[in-house]
Amino acid sequence: MADRLTQLQDYVNQQAENFCNSIGILQQFAPPSFFAEFEKTAKNSTAAPNSQPNSEDFAQMFATLIARTAKDIDILIDSLPNDESTPELQASHLRRLELENQEAAQRLEETVKRGEKLLEQIQKALQDIAECQLKMQCLQTNDNFSSFSAETNVNSNQTSQT
Secondary structure, three states: OOOHHHHHHHHHHHHHHHHHHHHHHHHHHOOOOOOHHHHHHHHHOOOOOOHHHHHHHHHHHHHHHHHHHHHHHHHHHHHOOOOOOOHHHHHHHHHHHHHHHHHHHHHHHHHHHHHHHHHHHHHHHHHHHHHHHHHHHHHHHHHHHHHHHHHHHHHHHHHHHO
16 A cells, blocks of 8 residues: 555545646536627527536535545644654654553553463363263273173083073
């Protein structure tokens, strides 16, 4: 994006273009003026009746464009540094910004530390859950194996008794 002075120059150029175009429209739709020595040509060239509504529309459009561009120029001029801005004021402003930056950096570091602690707690909880699930699977496997062994023993005892 362009700097503020370049933007200001662009708006001034745009405003000059708006003025030139509005004068051109006024000239195009203006009724002819009567001069004594040119009376014959003035009577022969009459403006078309349909041109009047268009001239009012153009006048309104250019008035809006000129007003809006003037407002934008004022805003840009107000955003430029003023003459009262001394090196001391700029230095104090920079110091204040540096302090704000340091405070924001501290808050960010604290937030990161809290996030890391939460991550550790979550990882520990997930590890505990995984260990419990493994123990449950082992117990279920042992129970299944015990019941399978018991059934095998019962079956083998029954076969040996017969």
